[in-house]
Amino acid sequence: MQALVYIRTEPGKALKLLDAVKKIQGVQVAFATTGRFDIVARIEAADLKALGETIVGKIQSLPGVKYTETSLIVA
Template sequence: MVEAFMLIQTEVGRAEVVAKQLGGQPGVQSAEYVTGPYDVVARVGAASADELQRDVVSKVQQVPGITRTLTCPIAATAHP
């Protein structure tokens, strides 16, 4: 499983709507609207890096109201 955080900028006033729309998309594990330079942070995942880009990231980028994304692959998950 390949996972990443997507940092998303939206049109003004669209962060909450975009986060809710992303929550129902395949491959999107969570989506929260936040404050700061990005408006929404989503955790996404797929079976491979190719599938992540092709099936998840590209679909997220098509959501109305999104103006820019930055995908940050998770290098390792800390386990206690």
């Protein structure tokens, strides 16, 4: 299963966090963006439990991450 994870960071932390997000297992690609979110990442996981562990346990736990929003890819 795949998902897009939209990440809002603390001011000035986006580029440093982008490098950290790219190193997380399961992250296929990540970009710094403009607008409401600072980083968008596409991640892949075996199932919903593994997806949650990646998002909550790895991405949200990075220092400087304020908020995430996730959209499952359905097609």
